[in-house]
Amino acid sequence: MSTAATETTPQDDVAVPDDVLVDVRGLKVHFPIKRGVFFDRTVGHVYAVDGMDMQIKRGETYGLVGESGCGKSTFGRALLRLEEPTEGTVLFDGVDVASLKGETLRRKRQDMQMVFQDPLSSLDPRQTVESLLLEGMQAHGLAKDGKAATARLRELLSAVGLPPAALRKYPHEFSGGQRQRIGIARALSVNPQLIVADEPVSALDVSVQAQVVNLLEELQEEFSLTYLVVAHDLAVVRHISDRVGVMYLGALVEEADADDLYAMPLHPYTRALMSAVPVPDPTTEDRRERIILAGDLPSPANPPTGCRFHTRCPWKQEERCDTERPQLRTIELEGVPGTHRVACHFAEQIQRGEIQPHEVDVSFVEQVDAQPDDATPVTVEPGAP
Template sequence: MSLLELDDVKVYFPVRRGVLFDRVVGHVQAVDGVSLTIEAGQTYGLVGESGCGKTTLGRAVLRLNDITSGRVVFDGTDLAALPDEEMRRTRHRLQMVFQDPLGSLNPRQNIESILAEGMAAHGIGATREERRKKIVEILRRVGLPAGALSRYPHEFSGGQRQRIGIARALVLEPDLIICDEPVSALDVSIQAQVLNLLEELQDALGLTYLVIAHDLAVVRHISDRIGVMYLGSLVEEAPSDTLYAEPRHPYTRALMSAVPVPDPDVEDSRERILLRGDLPSPANPPAGCRFHTRCPWRQPERCDTERPSLTDLGGGHRVACHYAAEIADGTIQPTRDLAPPVLKEVPAGVPGQAGGGEEPVATTS
């Protein structure tokens, strides 16, 4: 059963100018028409480079950012249409674990106060003693001692603070937890511990996760289904194993080619894809396919003028690319004429480089 459904969700931020008269001169299209479904008990991974809108989308689900248009249906209720007070009462069922574990915790409150604040606001626990008992149990689940109640956030390590952030979400008995880069600020060894903790809590409590990250290894480890975002839109969505085995969108293939493989033979022989240019501005996105300005497989006319829709290629594998099938079977090859080289011309005589040569946008070693 679907717990969360997003239907053509858009989040635009106005761009204002003027000194005496403040006027709107444009909009930043942070999220532009995202549709996805998350099943109860599932972990959905959302990946993409910085600035693609994935965090804004997660915050929009909780209405921390205003939704410009579209529907966010949670357990049969459209959150986008709820009055503020009803949304406040519903919010305990949807919680968020923030990227910065220290910045998301009030430094002037001890851990008991931080965790009990939300419980009191939502009427969880009739007395302070009941709330404390529940807090101690949740702290035990996340691997922290009861003695942590009287301590302050600065007295904990980064991994412990992230566990406190997870505990703050759990005490409100949520159905869905949005994890925004939950391990990006942690050491690699601690990342594995926190990810394993999230999986254990999901199995024990029947939680549903929306995990937002840019680390593809993290998303693969924890996710059942993965969506790839680029410039405010989903460009590919598939079950985790399918996406990693057969990425079909050029942007997804470029992301995968950047992940190192701990096998020298595979690493030396696999495809490398280099993207030229920077991420376009969401205030002035390109016409047609949003990715065509950086795509090595770009074709004239259609890619420049017609925006592709997410099309199911079978097995729930959806791709927003006009030529996904042709790229997969090799009918269309990466072309330097259509996608200029990443590197500028190298002067003659430079050791290790051909004089005046150019590197192709996509190469196979």
């Protein structure tokens, strides 16, 4: 399918295949931790995203999973230039979004949209649905003809399954699922090519989540959309995605087609993650072997040396793991396709059973003030509007 190089550095000028819409090379987002009364002094950095490479093909759904604090949301936002990348390039349809400025960047936003986790807080409470949906269209000159705009609004609403009566209402008058539909309609209003959906269903009631998942799939087909779905729920990601990347402490540890990844997780972290997800089936639950990870996610302000996962890895080896940072690579194993890449020095040996898991000493993780992923704390510079 893809001829993309397995290991790339931002300097490489490798030709991007035609079917790639988004090409991320060596993306880093570091937040300064600032202290001081009069003059802010930078006392360190939170390495939220630290060297991400990713290619998203046209029309596919790329699922990015990871736990809170791994930098997945920050990555999604940096992709849309809602966070300033510290380093690296984000080629969107051949244009480096990371270097765009001012009006060009604003224009470019039409092509890349976002769906938020909390549908209520992402909708301005003082605007009617109509003005919420019109806003983006006006910003990109799509609403010059009043009649056509009205027709388009109805079309958008019907695409997300809401009646035209919704136009005159305010966000707080809807249920959670309906609000998320409005959020999706707003993203669609400017005819984007790419939609980054950041935890699109995790704030919704269980019975409503499936509605939104189905809707996203239908819309993808109807409008030829490309998705990056960022989520912590592995079952949802697996369901919706064509390809899945697993993120740990600012970088990918494994990437594969959804089916391959779930059939044969190769990275120790992916294995643990998948075994930890509860399955709504008592018989399976009783029989399951769980890999219970010891300890907590290390602080992204002070990431471990070498492999970021070595502090919690039950398969950690004496050498290499804590000194050399593993790169994403394809591995030589039967039944593992070339699209399946993993960042682990010993993936083959673990899979073949040559390395057995062992007890892990729990080292306590000190909490830092700054945890940039889910909540933007005061110590981190907020991006200008």
